[in-house]
Structure formats: C-alpha cells, structure tokens
Amino acid sequence: MKKLWMAAVVLIFWASGSYAEDFLSVSGKLHLRGVVPLHSESVTEYPSLLGQLKVDTKPSPLRFHMWLEGGWDGSVTLPVEDHSTLKFGDRVYQSTTPFLEFKELYGSYSTDWLEVRAGIQRFAWGRLDEYPVNDLLNPWDYSQFLRKPLEDRKIGVPSLSTRLSHDTWSLDAVWVPVFIPYRLPLSTERWSPFNQMVARFNNLPVNFLTSDADLPSRNLASGSGGLRLSKTGIVDWNINLFHGYDPRPVMKATQLIIAPVAGQVAVEPGTVADFHKMSSFGVDAAFVTGPWSLRAEAAYAIGRYFNTNLERWGYPAVPAFGVYPLAPNEHKSDSLEYGVGADYRVFEDCLLTMQAQQTVILDRPDSLYQQKFETIFWANLRNGFLNQRILTNLNAAYNPEHGGVMARANVWYVLSDFWKVGIAAVGFWGPDQSLFGRYKTNDQVEVDLVFSW
Amino acid sequence: MTDKRILFFLLAALLLVPTWAHAMSGREIFEKMHELRLRMLNQKTEATMVLYDRGGGKRVRTLTQYSKNAAPEAYKVLLIFNSPADLKNVGFLAHARTFSDRSLWAYFPEFKRIRRIPTSAQDDSFFGSDFSYDDFSGPPNLDDYAFKVLREETIDDKPCYVVEVTPKIPRKYSKYIAWVAKNLWVSAKVEFYREKELYRLGRFRDIRLVDGLPTPFILEMQNIKSKHRTVVTVDKITYRTSFPDDLFTQRALERGGR
Numbered sequence: 001m002k003k004l005w006m007a008a009v010v011l012i013f014w015a016s017g018s019y020a021e022d023f024l025s026v027s028g029k030l031h032l033r034g035v036v037p038l039h040s041e042s043v044t045e046y047p048s049l050l051g052q053l054k055v056d057t058k059p060s061p062l063r064f065h066m067w068l069e070g071g072w073d074g075s076v077t078l079p080v081e082d083h084s085t086l087k088f089g090d091r092v093y094q095s096t097t098p099f100l101e102f103k104e105l106y107g108s109y110s111t112d113w114l115e116v117r118a119g120i121q122r123f124a125w126g127r128l129d130e131y132p133v134n135d136l137l138n139p140w141d142y143s144q145f146l147r148k149p150l151e152d153r154k155i156g157v158p159s160l161s162t163r164l165s166h167d168t169w170s171l172d173a174v175w176v177p178v179f180i181p182y183r184l185p186l187s188t189e190r191w192s193p194f195n196q197m198v199a200r201f202n203n204l205p206v207n208f209l210t211s212d213a214d215l216p217s218r219n220l221a222s223g224s225g226g227l228r229l230s231k232t233g234i235v236d237w238n239i240n241l242f243h244g245y246d247p248r249p250v251m252k253a254t255q256l257i258i259a260p261v262a263g264q265v266a267v268e269p270g271t272v273a274d275f276h277k278m279s280s281f282g283v284d285a286a287f288v289t290g291p292w293s294l295r296a297e298a299a300y301a302i303g304r305y306f307n308t309n310l311e312r313w314g315y316p317a318v319p320a321f322g323v324y325p326l327a328p329n330e331h332k333s334d335s336l337e338y339g340v341g342a343d344y345r346v347f348e349d350c351l352l353t354m355q356a357q358q359t360v361i362l363d364r365p366d367s368l369y370q371q372k373f374e375t376i377f378w379a380n381l382r383n384g385f386l387n388q389r390i391l392t393n394l395n396a397a398y399n400p401e402h403g404g405v406m407a408r409a410n411v412w413y414v415l416s417d418f419w420k421v422g423i424a425a426v427g428f429w430g431p432d433q434s435l436f437g438r439y440k441t442n443d444q445v446e447v448d449l450v451f452s453w
Numbered sequence: 454m455t456d457k458r459i460l461f462f463l464l465a466a467l468l469l470v471p472t473w474a475h476a477m478s479g480r481e482i483f484e485k486m487h488e489l490r491l492r493m494l495n496q497k498t499e500a501t502m503v504l505y506d507r508g509g510g511k512r513v514r515t516l517t518q519y520s521k522n523a524a525p526e527a528y529k530v531l532l533i534f535n536s537p538a539d540l541k542n543v544g545f546l547a548h549a550r551t552f553s554d555r556s557l558w559a560y561f562p563e564f565k566r567i568r569r570i571p572t573s574a575q576d577d578s579f580f581g582s583d584f585s586y587d588d589f590s591g592p593p594n595l596d597d598y599a600f601k602v603l604r605e606e607t608i609d610d611k612p613c614y615v616v617e618v619t620p621k622i623p624r625k626y627s628k629y630i631a632w633v634a635k636n637l638w639v640s641a642k643v644e645f646y647r648e649k650e651l652y653r654l655g656r657f658r659d660i661r662l663v664d665g666l667p668t669p670f671i672l673e674m675q676n677i678k679s680k681h682r683t684v685v686t687v688d689k690i691t692y693r694t695s696f697p698d699d700l701f702t703q704r705a706l707e708r709g710g711r
Contacts (some may be wrong), residue, residue, distance in 0.1 A: 025535075025541075027536075027541050028538070029538060056709075059708075059709070112699045113699075124564075124566055151564055151565050163704065165699070165704060232702070236703075286568075288569045288570070289571075290571065290573060291571050291573040292571060293568060343568065345571070348577055349578055384578075384581060386679070387506070387581045387583070387683075388580075389506065389510075414512070417512050417513055417536075417537040418538075452537065452538035452539055453538055
C-alpha cells in the first residue's frame with residue numbers, strides 16, 4: 001500500500017512538470033530554518049528544511065488539489081517505532097526526519113449549488129485565530145506547538161465533504177470515516193509539554209521510553225462528522241455541530257517504571273495518549289462596525305475529558321528503581337467555550353488584532369489544574385513597511401488565571417518575488433503546568449530563509 | 454431684417470455651444486463616468502501588477518478580476534491573485550447592495566480564513582500596492598460627493614475636464630482632482646489630497662476601445678511621499694460577460710474563483 005502511495009507521489013511530481021502549462025497550476029516553497037535556544041538546559045533542535053508542493057488543476061467543475069509537504073523538521077532523531085517516510089496519521093509519535101505528508105489531497109466536483117470533495121482535507125470552521133472552538137474536524141500536530149501557526153498544526157483527514165449553496169445560505173456536511181490521532185512530540189523533544197518530567201530525572205542518565213497509544217479501531221464507528229449552516233449578509237453567521245473524537249490531547253496515566261537497562265536508567269513515564277468521543281454545538285459570527293471588524297464564537301462541548309493536576313498523578317517525589325502505579329488522571333465534564341476577536345486598522349498598513357476567549361468547565365473538581373474559568377487574551381500587531389517589503393509581527397498572549405505569558409516578535413524582509421528572510425524570537429513565562437509556562441525553557445530565536453515559486 | 458435675426462441667432466447659438474459644453478457641471482461629468490462604469494461592470498480582466506520601490510526594485514503580481522452589474526443591487530467584484538506563490542489565491546470580494554453600502558471580504562489561504570474588511574479601510578493599501586481597495590471596487594455613490602469643474606486641460610493629447618471631487622462622507626483623502634477625458638468619460642489622471650497635500654497620483658494611459666468601451670490598459674498609482682509606485686497593465690479584458698452569482702460568494706473566494 002505504501003509503495004502505491006510513493007508511486008502516486010512520483011507520478012504527481014512527473015505530471016506537475018510535464019503538464020503544468022496545459023492544465024495544472026503548480027507552486028511550491030522551500031523553507032530553511034535554524035533555531036538558537038536561549039536556555040542552555042533546553043532540548044536542542046537541528047536546522048530544518050521543509051518543502052511544500054501545491055498542485056491544482058485549472059478551474060473547472062472537476063478539480064484536483066494536492067498539498068504535499070516534506071523534509072527534515074529539525075526534531076532530534078529518536079528511536080521511535082514509526083520510521084516510514086510517508087505519513088498516514090496512524091501514530092501519535094512519529095519520526096519526521098525525514099518525512100512526506102499530504103496535508104491535502106482531494107478531488108472535487110462542483111455545480112452552481114453543490115460541491116462535493118473527497119480525499120484528505122483540512123477544514124477551518126469558527127472565527128477565532130488561535131483556538132477556534134468550533135474547529136474540531138482536524139487533529140493538531142503538537143510537535144512544534146505554539147511555534148507553528150494554526151493552519152500548519154492541522155493534520156489533514158481523509159474525508160467526504162459536501163456543500164449545498166443557495167443564495168446567501170450554505171450547508172456543509174463533513175464525514176471523516178477514518179480515525180486520525182493528534183500528534184505529540186516525544187518527552188525528550190523540544191516542544192514536549194512533559195519536559196518537566198525529564199527535569200525530575202535530570203541527575204540521572206536516563207533513556208525515556210515512549211509508548212504509543214492503542215488507537216481506536218479504524219472502522220466506521222470511529223469516524224467523526226460535522227454540520228455547518230452558514231448565512232452571509234450584513235452579519236455572517238454559522239451554526240456548527242460536531243460529533244467525534246476530541247482533537248485535543250488528553251493523557252491517561254498507567255504506571256511509572258524506572259529500571260536499569262544496559263548501564264542507563266530506562267524510564268517509562270506511564271502516560272499514553274487517550275481518545276474520547278464528544279459532541280459539540282456551536283455558533284459563530286462576523287460583522288463590521290465602523291473601523292472594527294468583529295467576530296465571535298461559542299461552543300458547548302458534551303463529554304470532554306480533562307487531565308487532573310500533574311501533582312495528583314502519583315509520581316514519586318524522589319524517583320528510585322521500581323514500578324509506581326499512577327492514579328486515574330482524567331475527568332469528564334461538559335464545557336462551554338466562547339471568545340471574541342476584533343481587527344482594527346491603526347493606520348495604512350498596520351493591523352491590530354485582539355482576542356479574548358474563555359473556557360468554562362461546568363463540573364470542575366478540585367483535582368483539575370485548570371480553573372473553572374480559563375481565559376486567554378491575545379494581541380497581535382502586524383505592520384507592513386515599504387509596501388510590505390518589510391513585515392513585522394508582534395504577538396502577546398496572557399492567561400490571567402495562572403499568570404502565563406507568551407511573547408513573540410518576528411520580522412520578514414521580502415528580498416524578491418521568490419526569496420524572503422526572517423528572524424523571530426519567542427519567550428514564555430508562567431508556572432510549570434500552565435499553557436505557556438510549560439514551555440518556559442523554550443525561549444528561542446529562529447532564522448528563516450524561504451524560497452517560493 | 455428677419456434674415457439678419459436668423460443669422461444673429463445662429464451665430465449666437467454657435468458661440469454658445471462651447472459655453473454649454475464648458476458649462477457641463479461636475480456632477481454631470483461624473484454621471485457620464487458612472488454610466489460608463491456600469492456598462493464596464495460585466496467583465497473579466499487578467500492583469501499584471503508591478504510594484505516599484507524607490508530604489509528601483511520591483512515585485513510582480515498577476516491577478517484575475519471578475520465583476521458584474523448586480524441590478525437591482527449595485528455590483529459584485531471578485532479578485533484573485535495568481536502569483537507570486539506567497540499571494541497565490543489570496544482574494545478580495547466586494548458585494549455592493551447599493552453604491553454606498555457594500556461588504557468587503559479578504560481571503561488568505563495561509564490562514565484558510567475569510568476576514569471582513571471594514572468599509573473605513575477602503576482607502577487603505579490594496580495588498581501592499583499603491584492602489585486602494587476602493588480602486589478595485591465598482592463605481593461610487595455620486596450623492597456622497599460634491600463636484601466642481603475647475604478648468605479644462607489637455608493631457609496625453611486628450612482634452613479633459615478637470616474636476617474637483619470632495620467627499621461628504623469620511624474618507625482618508627480630503628479631496629481628489631480628476632482629469633476626465635472628454636467624450637471618453639474615463640479619468641486620465643487623478644490627484645488625491647490630504648488637506649492641501651498631494652499624497653497619491655494616478656495616471657491612466659493607453660486608452661483603447663474594447664467592445665466600444667474606452668478602457669485604460671496602463672494604470673499607474675504613485676505614492677508621492679514614499680516615491681513608491683504601482684503599475685497595473687491589463688493583459689486581457691473581456692466585457693459583456695454574464696457570470697453567475699455563484700462566482701461572487703465566499704465559497705468562490707475560497708476556491709480561487711471559478
């Protein structure tokens with residue numbers, strides 16, 4: 001099967017070169033990136049080289065679209081089970097040095113009132129920028145979480161989607177028949193949220209073992225689906241329904257094992273990715289008033305799982321060789337999430353985007369780290385100079401319940417229509433378990449060189 | 454005596470003809486332009502946009518624009534960038550319910566999201582160029598402006614009315630002066646002012662008749678302060694198109710047009 005996929009990739013490359021002039025539109029990008037960690041104790045990352053190839057047939061009722069990505073993503077090579085170059089979304093932990101992945105690969109047929117798409121797709125439901133609460137159809141790749149923009153984090157899912165349109169109304173229906181898990185970095189990778197566990201053993205030469213999860217069976221019962229009713233006008237609004245596996249990660253604690261193996265200390269942290277179905281009902285809307293472009297969304301999730309405070313998982317205060325059963329660490333509750341966002345053009349080429357969003361865990365026990373109300377404020381100031389030859393971005397986020405902060409700044413210089421170079425810096429502050437504080441050793445500067453054609 | 458009277462009236466009439474022509478009001482001139490722009494609305498344009506830096510550097514973009522006269526509403530416009538790769542499939546959609554009430558959207562494939570653009574941003578830079586969003590929309594609501602004919606002048610061998618146009622609604626310019634080619638009813642030159650300061654200068658050249666409609670094939674806009682300029686060259690234009698409403702939807706914006 002995988003050989004067949006590889007053959008398809010080669011065929012697509014060949015076709016894109018041979019027939020581009022006639023009926024294909026081909027574009028691509030090469031992105032070289034180097035990271036300078038600002039904390040000596042943090043995990044390093046190799047320079048990465050990523051390639052992107054997009055192929056589209058020229059507009060017609062029958063269309064084909066492909067977005068292939070691949071390369072070496074810079075995460076340190078580790079002995080993970082899955083070494084296949086072409087990714088299928090069948091593992092939580094994957095080696096991505098090197099890798100090839102179809103972010104999107106679908107065919108579509110459209111008429112004036114109907115569009116049907118089949119293949120690997122990514123969807124963008126909801127209105128918020130960072131955590132659109134109605135955007136649940138695609139699991140995320142957390143391997144470089146908070147460094148990657150939202151759309152880059154999304155993993156394409158094999159799906160069948162239809163859109164019925166009439167006048168200013170449309171109805172989207174999506175069926176994802178095959179379960180695709182979210183992707184996590186290994187506990188020893190730079191962007192692992194469990195780096196603090198590594199710190200617990202940092203006096204020992206440890207070898208962390210990672211257990212991949214038992215994924216839900218790949219049958220129709222493990223599928224997901226969604227409906228979205230849209231109306232455009234003075235106010236654009238949508239009603240969203242989703243039923244399927246929660247795309248946000250939750251970990252199940254099993255047992256911690258610390259054992260001597262070949263002169264090293266082998267540590268099995270005893271956490272595996274867990275998957276639960278949930279349902280969500282939400283609304284979103286966007287409109288303009290005066291100089292403001294406003295958007296808002298809300299979603300009520302039924303049966304969502306949350307992890308308890310890490311302190312309650314049962315990890316020993318002083319680790320020693322042995323087997324430590326861990327405590328149940330998941331809690332099921334309904335939750336309500338909502339947020340508002342606003343764009344304001346400060347001047348000609350300067351856009352200020354602000355966003356506030358809140359999660360309410362309706363049945364919150366004291367064992368959770370999250371508060372009943374969890375709030376995040378985001379602000380982004382994007383500025384273009386010299387007719388967008390220089391682009392700057394200042395981004396800040398604040399989580400008042402835990403005092404977590406993230407600040408990010410980047411500058412791009414567009415050298416030509418093909419080349420651009422950029423530099424970015426990101427910093428995190430906050431308690432170990434908070435959304436931003438868990439990455440506080442990941443402060444870094446990165447340099448980017450992009451060639452696109 | 455009767456013959457002398459007739460001769461007198463004929464002479465007077467001949468003398469008054471240019472006076473009547475000159476006496477054409479600014480509003481009437483812009484009504485003629487409006488009428489022409491309505492006829493030009495049903496069209497598809499393929500164009501190349503070149504951004505020239507002060508230092509001589511340039512960036513090239515290609516785009517496709519579709520528009521339609523959406524009577525009894527005003528008009529609809531869809532514009533899609535085809536290149537460079539960074540801008541490919543970035544799009545702009547305008548739906549004008551009336552000539553003064555319109556919704557604007559932009560689509561950025563990188564974020565897969567459509568954003569609404571406030572009407573107050575209509576005079577801002579159109580995707581880094583020296584043109585504005587308004588320059589790529591349809592005709593304006595004439596009631597929102599006051600017009601005053603200043604003089605007549607010849608530009609690029611074309612006799613023009615020079616008309617001062619002052620917005621009655623908040624705009625980012627305080628007035629503009631348009632050189633409107635007589636009998637063609639298209640602008641040959643436009644100067645935009647903030648208070649008394651000239652900040653944007655547009656020149657529209659190579660006016661050709663396409664399907665009987667006078668069409669500038671080279672449109673240049675210069676930012677006086679930054680010395681940056683943008684030149685749009687029409688590569689191909691087709692009038693009398695009849696695109697379905699389906700082309701001017703958010704769905705089409707996401708799909709990159711047809």
